[in-house]
Amino acid sequence: MCMAFEVTGAGRGGRWVISCDHATNLVPPSVNGGDLGLPAADMARHISHDVGALGVARALGGALEAPVIGSRFSRLVIDPNRGEEDPTLLMRLYDGSVIPANRHAGAAERARRLELFHRPYHAALARLMAARTGPVLVAVHSFTPRLAGRPPRPWQIGILSAADRRLSEALMAQLRDADFAAWVARVSGAPLVIGDNQPYSGHLPGDSIDRHALRQGHLNTLIEIRNDLIADPADQRAWGERLAPLLRRALGQVTADPVAQA
DSSP states (O other): OOOOOOESSTTTHHHHHHEEEEOOOOOOOTGGGOOOOOHHHHHHHHHTTTTTTTHHHHHHHHHHHOEEEEESSOOOTTTSSSSSOOOOSSSSTTHHHHHHHTOOOOHHHHHHHHIIHHHHHHHHHHHHHSSSSSOOEEEEEEEEETTTTTTOOSSSSEEOSOOOOOOHHHHHHHTTTTTHHHHHHHSSSOOOOETTOOOOOOOOTHHHHHHHHHHGEEEEEEEEEEEEGGGSHHHHHHHHHHHHHHHHHHHHHHHOOHHHHH
């Protein structure tokens, strides 16, 4: 059986927990022999995983001395950032591509994938959160510069939040720091544009932030980076290392904790 998750830096202490729900395009052998029936080009793009997000999450975790949990299965196998009752939990069509191995997946296959992949991932994330006093969850994702048939997306980074916007609002203020804005403009070739609940709106009931932070009152934020900016490991490390001090300062503002700002 495929391990459903991987934790980097499990022994790291402190309040931060970094998650990467859509870390990989891996299809375990137990799912249609390890092949969803999609061409390699589709498995390399955003419909299968969040391109570049895991590298950013690991760099961020290293800089914050925080554990990083990433999924070990493609979002097309079953989406760990969806609640168990969400109709998009097991996608049959995504951004213009039909997923052949999911077309006829019924209730029994859905239940099997939940048990093998979705639930073990969430159990591991819950353990990481429970091991800390006042844990802070940072979910790292990426988004495509353009969906099929849609206009280009201008944001280099989006910060998503739902009922609890404390950390997200403080982080957005930090992202407007002149040095960070100038760096983003340099690496992207355009002035910094921050998406407040863009390119998506908030969170869905039962998603990872809802399940592991909102329901317990834990501080949280979800960071989305445009995937053309984090396509290679050097860029992933750069974004993670640049974001870490901004997150520390944002947490210090929310908690009035000078240690968090250090």
